[in-house]
Every structure is written in structure tokens, then in C-alpha cells.
Amino acid sequence: MPNILLTRVDNRLIHGQVGVTWVNHLGANLILVANDEVAADPVQQNLMDMVVPDAIQTRFFSIDKTIKVIHKAADRQKIFLVCRTPQDALRLVKGGVPIKELNIGNMHFSEGKEQIASTVSVDEDDKKTIRELLDLGIKVEVRRVPDERVEIDIKKFV
Template structure:
């Protein structure tokens, strides 16, 4: 079975929104944005809002983490898939479920109670750090980058 053509996996707790949808999608040549999120997979209102933010000519799918694991290997080679998730824990579930993720782009993880700011747009707690560490052990390359035009920040910050 051919590997699914995953062009980027990104953590962004806003999931699909204007800037990400347009800049990342065009810079990586994606034609399908797959939001892997248990809550959004059943929330039509959030899906409709995200569809409005998605670039013209790019398909969108809203799957639960488990459904993503179950169907990703059925993707056609012509599907250049941009997977967007909300948290490192969700990425870890995908990887442990057999989704072939080699690189992870860490975009936005908002500040909230119990989290510490480690990069311009990234705040983590101990649980996030543990998930990132596990992903690294599983061979996933981590990079912090807000938009394609900005530099990549040092992912070591995640553990500092």
C-alpha cells in the first residue's frame, strides 16, 4: 500500500483560519486540508466557518483522530494532504495509530492557565512537553514556524 501523500502536519489551535489556510496551503502545494479533531468532526458550525477560510480549490475534511487513523492509508497519491491538529497529544495519537508523520510544524499553541510561553506563538505545559518528547523519540522532526515567510524557531525551546 502506498504511503499517503502528507505534505505538512501542523499544530494550530485555531485549526483553519485565513492566514494559515492561504499561506501554508500554497507554499506546500496542498490540495486537501484534513482537520483531525474529535470535537470539530461533529461540529457543523465550526466546519462551515473553516470552509469559508479555506482557499479556493482546496478540499477540506473534518475527521476524528480515530477516523483519520482508519482512512489515511486510503488516500490517493494525487491528494496532497495538509493535516491540521489542535495539540501535540493528538499528533501522538495519530503517530501511534500508524499515520506516517515524519515532520511536525508547531504553529499556534495559545497561552492558558498552567502553560508557559516558550516561543512567540507557542505555550506549553508538562503534558505537551511529554508528548513532544515522545514524538521526537518516535523519530518525528519538530519545528516551530508561524508562517512560511518567518524563520523556523529552535524546537529545543519546547523542552526548556
């Protein structure tokens, strides 16, 4: 069983909050980014690696590769799993990745989205996806950084 400490939805993927603040809080030694686009883009990977301390490993896998290899993770790997969208998280869960808790940290506002928290905006598909994750028994929270309290009760918005 892979040692997944937390799974986070953040459309920025790895940045200062993820690469330093969350990693230190969780005690993670591996950030696994599960995203099809970034898995195929070494430039984005290199930019994200710049904000991660040298002692922390990073992996950039497609959603399908994550599903295929996550169960081969070594016990010593303390994994912080990061994906861009709740839809990616749901694909991981449906693919057998043992996600118990989902932190939603950042989902940018765009046309057709409703802002439900300071850094989280959702459309109808996002709401449907989050409802499905909740129905599957996944604990879902909205929180930017570890030392702040959960910003909203997500169940009220989906």
C-alpha cells in the same frame, strides 16, 4: 502511502495562515483537520471552510477516523494535516499515520502554561508529548508562517 506534505499543530485549526499561506506554500490540495470536536460540529466546519479557496478540499475527521482512512488517500491528494494539540498528533503517529515532520504554529497561553515562543505556550504534558514525538523520529519545528525561520530550538524547552 498517503501524500502528507506537512502536519501542523494549531489550536485555531483552519484560519488565514493555514487556509491560504501554508496551502499555497506547500502546494496542498486537501486540508485534513483531525480533531474529535470539530469532526462532530458542522457549524465550526462551515466557518473554517469560508477561509479556504474553492480549489482546496477540506475534510474534518476524528482522530480515530483519520487513522482508519488516511491510507486510502489517493496519490493525487496532497494533504496538509492539521490538528489542535501535540497530543492529537501523537495519537495519529501511534495509530500508524506516517507523519515525518510536525510544525507547531499556535498553542494559546493559559494558566499553567509557559510561553516558549511568540505564539506557543506549553505545559508539562505538552513537553512530555513533544519529547515523545522527537524520540519517535518526528522532526518538530516552531514556525508561524512558511517564510519565517524556525523561531526556537524546541529541544531546549522539552
